[in-house]
Amino acid sequence: MTFANSGYLLLLLLTVPYIVWYFMARRKEPTMKVSDTQAYQYIRPSLRQYLIHVPFFLRLLCFVMVVLVLARPQTTNHWKNSEVQGIDIMLSIDVSTSMLAEDLKPNRITAAKEVASKFISNSPNDNIGLTIFAAEAFTQCPLTTDHASLLNMFSGVTCDLASTGLIDDGTAIGMGLANSISRLKESKAKSKVIILLTDGSNNQGEISPQTAAEIAKLNNIRVYTIGVGTNGTAAYPFPLPGGGVKYVQMPVEIDTKTLTEIADKTNGKFYRATSTRQLAEIYEEIGKLEKTKLIVKQYDKHYEAYFIFGLVAMLSLLLECVLKYTLLRRIP
Numbered sequence: 001m002t003f004a005n006s007g008y009l010l011l012l013l014l015t016v017p018y019i020v021w022y023f024m025a026r027r028k029e030p031t032m033k034v035s036d037t038q039a040y041q042y043i044r045p046s047l048r049q050y051l052i053h054v055p056f057f058l059r060l061l062c063f064v065m066v067v068l069v070l071a072r073p074q075t076t077n078h079w080k081n082s083e084v085q086g087i088d089i090m091l092s093i094d095v096s097t098s099m100l101a102e103d104l105k106p107n108r109i110t111a112a113k114e115v116a117s118k119f120i121s122n123s124p125n126d127n128i129g130l131t132i133f134a135a136e137a138f139t140q141c142p143l144t145t146d147h148a149s150l151l152n153m154f155s156g157v158t159c160d161l162a163s164t165g166l167i168d169d170g171t172a173i174g175m176g177l178a179n180s181i182s183r184l185k186e187s188k189a190k191s192k193v194i195i196l197l198t199d200g201s202n203n204q205g206e207i208s209p210q211t212a213a214e215i216a217k218l219n220n221i222r223v224y225t226i227g228v229g230t231n232g233t234a235a236y237p238f239p240l241p242g243g244g245v246k247y248v249q250m251p252v253e254i255d256t257k258t259l260t261e262i263a264d265k266t267n268g269k270f271y272r273a274t275s276t277r278q279l280a281e282i283y284e285e286i287g288k289l290e291k292t293k294l295i296v297k298q299y300d301k302h303y304e305a306y307f308i309f310g311l312v313a314m315l316s317l318l319l320e321c322v323l324k325y326t327l328l329r330r331i332p
Contacts, residue, residue, distance in 0.1 A: 001305060004072035011067045015060060022056055051328060058320035065313035073305045087191035088127045088143055090180035091116055094198035096134040096171050097162050101199070101250065103234035104276050108199055109159055111276045112228060116197075117154060119283040120147050129183050132157055133176030135168035135204035143183055172205030173198055173258070177212035177223065185219045192219070195286060196262070197226040201255035213262040223266040224286050225259035228273045 003009065093112060104111040120128055128150060129143040141153045162169040173196070180194045194216065202209050216223050233249040240246055256272065263270040273279040 002074050003068075004074055006071055008067055008070040011070075012064060015064065018060070018063075048328060051323070055320045055324050055328060058316045058323075062313045062316040062320070065309045065316065068309045069306045069313065073309065075303070075305050087193055088184055088187045088189040089123075089193045089195060090129045090131055090143070090183050092131045092133065092137075092176045092180045092194055092196040093157065094134070094171060094173075094176070094200065095132045095157060095159050095161060096200065097159050097169050098171075098199055098236070098250075099159050101229065101234040101236045101252075102247075103230040103252070103274075104228065104279070108228055109157070111279060112197055113154060113157060115276065115279045115283055116195075117151055118280070119287060120151060120154070123147075123287060127187075127189065129180075130154060130157075131176055131180045131183070132161075133172055133179065134159075134162040135170030135172050137172060137175040137179040137205075139179060139183060143187070168204065170204035171198060171200040171202055172207075173202040173255075173262075174207035174209040174212040175205035177209060177262070178207045178215065181212065181216050181219060181221060184221050192221045193268075193286070194221060194223045195226065195283075196223055196259075197228055198259070199227070199229045199252070199254060201253055202258060209258050209262055210265075213265045216262075216266045221266060222268040223262050224268045224271065225263045226271045226273055226279070226282055227254040227256055227259050228279060229254060230274045 093109075093116070095109065099109040099112070100107050102108075124147065125145070127143045127145055128147065130140040130150065130153065131137055132140050140157060141150050144150055161167045176198075177194065177196055180196070184192045184194065213223065229252040232252060234252050235247045236250040237245045238248055254272075256270070260270040262268070271278075271282040273282055
């Protein structure tokens with residue numbers, strides 16, 4: 001704890017002469033004049049006699065607390081390292097336009113975000129990052145334990161990048177996987193995991209899924225692949241030129257063979273999610289992975305700490321007044 005106005009602490013030196021004056025003055029001050037005190041020598045001291053000095057100490061405590069309030073006590077802002085049990089996880093999410101299909105409610109991308117967001121919220125000690133990909137891949141959020149910031153970035157993930165032409169549409173599974181590997185390869189965690197979610201087959205990208213899987217294996221990264229979408233066909237919304245939306249039944253084409261090979265090669269597991277409930281169960285199973293010790297660097301920000309001192313000052317002053325005019329009242 002620090003004091004913004006530490007000069008006021010010098011006022012505490014006044015307590016020394018005040019204590020000396022109090023006890024010296026009381027020795028000279030008679031309470032009642034009597035001719036002989038022999039009759040009182042066998043009387044046991046009363047509770048009032050034991051408490052006679054309490055108002056003085058309460059007044060002294062009040063003064064000390066007021067001085068501390070004037071000195072403005074403050075807790076310091078600082079970084080601290082703490083050790084937690086967790087794993088390093090990169091979420092690699094497909095954001096191609098096919099993720100707008102509505103076989104999962106309300107659609108694939110929204111269902112994937114909702115389930116993954118719950119997974120993040122239920123993994124407070126895990127170091128989690130986010131990669132998104134269509135025909136290209138990039139890191140939306142690097143590995144972090146600041147899950148509030150991660151969830152804020154995650155909420156802004158949509159398929160607009162591909163649908164508006166900001167990036168090419170398509171499914172570059174190898175690129176999404178490679179981007180996530182680049183974020184995990186330097187990690188010292190015992191468990192390094194990529195959760196790759198897609199609804200299609202690799203048809204874009206400079207790196208093949210098989211090559212990316214080999215790189216993941218070399219870096220001891222396990223890849224859990226999720227093929228999301230119902231079997232058969234799915235309703236896909238096509239915007240009409242004059243406004244409105246037309247729904248067309250599109251075939252669901254998930255390259256389960258490639259996704260299974262990626263998972264097997266990296267000691268992971270392939271999952272097939274045909275509903276939001278299944279997707280939630282998959283994330284819950286992945287969340288039971290082996291934990292490892294992580295050193296987390298956290299920033300703590302604190303505020304003014306005068307309240308408790310001010311409260312003690314008011315209570316001590318109030319108690320002194322109550323005792324002074326009730327139980328310990330003096331008769332002139």
